[in-house]
Amino acid sequence: MENRFELVSESRTVHQVEKLAEGNSHHDSYFKMLAKRFLKHKMAVIGVVIFTLLILMAILAPVIATHHPAEVTADFEAPPSADYWLGTDEVGRDVFSRLVYGAQVSIIVGVGAVLIYVLIGTVLGLVAGYFGGFIDALIMRITDIFMSFPYFMVILVIVSIIGPNVGTITLVIGFLGWPAVCRLVRGSVLSIKEMDFVQASISVGYSTPKILFKQILPNVMSPILVNATFGVANAILLEASLSFLGMGVRPPASSWGNMLSQAQSLTVLSSEPWLWVPPGLMILLAVLSINFIGDGLRDAIEGETNN
């Protein structure tokens, strides 16, 4: 939670949107151009490959894992061996299998939470920006309130009300994360609203939802996409931190964060590295790959590729 790529500055977003509006009628070629620019960004491509592998790992976890993640084997705290590729933990569970299943948690929370908050943020942002006035003021104050909340407490309380599991963490991060998207969308809508093609639609008498979702939304998609990508990385980090503190996903479910929490011990830290280095590296790898993807996307959209 301490690491956050935040939004691009508002002025740039607006600038960005104008560019998009011009290209509105040539969507196909625009996306082709984006893809071309994105592919030029080597690190982003590597990021896509790694993230795809992680997704595959999560989906195929039952096939890849050598043991059931909760199974207690005969060996406790055993070093890596042919039977246990990454050794076993303090409760005799296979670390490799837990690592593989941990990918499920990270990806579900990362992607799930962001989907939720992008949805909420986009709808509220569209509404606030388009209608303005009292509705806008109200939504923006709610946004302020949400932004001022201390994450941890809210998460803990909600988690303990609904019950601590992956779904809860996803929902909570999702419900708390929307204000940034909302502000971003609102800002874009404010500028697009004044443009000719929207004004024209209004004068022709298009229905409000149609204008909002068919005309305005496609034009704010790109910044949302960039924001969402970085958001996935942040959500994964947040989940890992919460689980590390014992407030997120709890055993027997395995999460990279809760696997690392046992490393706060002299013995594990100094003589049982298989218990803490692999989950740490997995989190780093996942977050890094997504951040690279996000960077590639942003550069592609802004036309700032390294050329």
Next chain:
Amino acid sequence: MKMMKKMGIVAMCLVLLVLTACGGKKSSDGGKKSDKDHLYIGLITSPGSFNPLNTLDVSGRFVQRYMYDALLEMPEPLTFSPKLADSFETEDNQNYTIKLNKEAKWSDGQPITAADVVFTYNLIANPVVETTRGLAVSSLEGTQASGKLEAGLTEIPNLIAVDDQTVTLKTKVPVDPNYLKEVLGYGIFILPKHVLENEDPAKLANASFAMKPEVTSGPYQFVDYKKDSLVELKSNPDYYLGKAKIENVYFKIMNSANMATEFQSGGLTMNASGGIGDITFQDLETVKKMDNLEVTMSPNLNAYVMPMNIEVFTDPNIRLAIAHAINREQIVEKLLKGNGEVIESIYTSQNPYQNEKLKTIEYDVEKAKEYIKKSDYDMDREINLVVPLGNKVREQSANLIAEDLKAAGFKVKQTTYDFATLMEKGRAGDFDLMLFGFGMPVDPDATSYYSIDGSANFTKYDSSKNEALLLAGKEEVDADKRKVIYDELQELWQKDMPVLPLYSPKDVKVKDKNLEGGITEFWQGSLENVNQWEMK
């Protein structure tokens, strides 16, 4: 606009200035002292407060014992030695006479007298005073079961300061003198009347003496407390039993996982152990290898148990099935690394009331399956195993228990809650199996855990024979006869199995080899001679 710019720069400079000023701030008074003057004690749980009347956490009591003296010490279970009191005697088990040490005085120089003792007991019984020690005075005349005075009384009758050094008191009925010595003599710290008599009793819990005690009776005096970080004490120069040899005591509050690291870096002289300052068993081997440290182990009174919800597991057969399905030996061997014992009742091997003839509930999956067949329990029902946070071994044992139960054919789901939530779920009966720790005193009374009216009986265990025995045990005065009653109770509990006793980890005591003193075999009695502790 230029002005704004300047303001911005000024603001930035101010921020920097404040930061550097903070950076230079000294956290405590300087002055180099040799290592012989410092005792660093590792503690995991931060003391709640230093109000002897209203503390329930063990670590708060532990720290208070450095600052406040009680009438008696208890170096061994049910063996008492004089502290503030020279003697604590009775001839009929109902009328008691307490003689105080003439030399005893408060840290401000005032003598500690019988009036202070009477004042303290009356404060506890005062209906407007917040206290957690009510039970201790509840056997005195004129008090209710909660320890509060009966309506119409303003003080405890027959609690009399005969002269400056003599107190007499009378219990409602004859009681085991050892019981009274433990709860009243050892369990209550005497408070300074001349300091507290002007405070509003109703607001005593929030008074400054609760957090910053100024006038105390013990070998050490309060200096500073930073919650979750440290407690600092210094020796009381005029301590009536001799000034402490170690000048400063620091309680370092930390995560148990960090304790080994602190020992390695020399940041700790000893750990508090006793469930409030334990090193993890995982780190034990690592610590044993360190040359400058001495590691000893001893059994303690704490029992880790698994209450079963009788409303769910109505048939004793299914409860016995669960008991046989769980490999408790494995928990002791693998998680405690052999440093503990499997227990068959809530009384551990250190408790004189343990029934040694109790049979072992062996780990036997086949037997478990037989019991399952005998019961009408629906095996498709998912068992909710509720686990409290806060004790690593207990959290880990939940995984082993769940897997054991699955192996016997049960369906199990683990749910982890923090302590406050767990208590609520427990009270509401919103669990099937639960992991819990019973912090037992030496006195065997277990009414609160096993009686249907007991506030910590989450199982809803209700048996008339049990209630009768519990009552008889509580009221019996003779120690041998009590033992017979509790032996019978333990057999009954094993047959009815409302609570499966799991294990009791040993107290692990780590200390610097140069420290003479430290935690003893019987944890509760460790601080008897804390003023004699010395760094060689």
Next chain:
Amino acid sequence: MRKYLLKRLLIAIPVLIGVTICSFIIVNLAPGDPVDMYVNPDATLDQIEMTRAALGLDQPMYVRYFKWLGELFQGNLGFSFATREPVMDLLADRMGATLLLMGVSLVVGYLIAIPLGILSAVKQNTWIDYLTTGGSFLGVSIPSFFLGLGLVYIFSLQLGWLPTGGMATLGGDSSLVDQIKHMILPVIVLSASICGNMIRYVRSSMLEVLKEDYIRTAKAKGLKSMMVVIKHGLRNSLIPIITVIGMDIPKLIGGAVVTEQIFQWPGLGQLTISSISSRDYATLMAINLLSAIAVLGANMLADILYSAADSRIHYD
């Protein structure tokens, strides 16, 4: 300008009240009765009720909220359930520790990030640029607890150079050197992400500025390229940098929960966690209020700095 500030302040008040209402509800919705944390397990009903009354929990929620609000307007934050001392005292102590840690981390982070970001932009597509950009990605992507544990492993356990945690050596001479030693590792962990984030902003805004005509002109005039960058570029890329600073300031209050936990730094983060588990409502409310004020204050400060940095922005 003054009018604008006044307006912002007026808007901030209902927002703050909104935050307190929401937090009050959330805190009180938490399962588990706080009284359970403060009485013996074998307490009688009388004792439980007495403690409940002493903690002020015997009244309905809305009454307690208005009481709390009333006390707040008199500058009183109530007393901590856990220690019974005024919350104000408890907070003041912890806030100092957190401010010190986060403040130093922010300053260190910026001092490294701003020159590196500029350098990386000026030397775009050289190995310096790649190294800096790569490092900044690593900084924002590495989980603080993983970095923290790794640093403890290397510098405390293997090399024995630095302490593993705490704020100062207890009973030591509490010198500045000692305190700095205790701060090095947590500051590295915290400034890694702060710095990584900032580098990205500085670099991209610098790149944008460098493309502007007036910089090209200046360059063409033969001014030394570094001077140009610093004189014109930096000033014009101030806005995005201020934005990041504005977002970082609330971290002064609540940004270091995990790091404080790992390094046993006695700050607000640790207090938050222990107050949650002991259901210390009064302390939790105070922490919430404080962090809300920090966010709102930072937003406002950022706006003021915008206008100071860029005369084109006016507030009416």
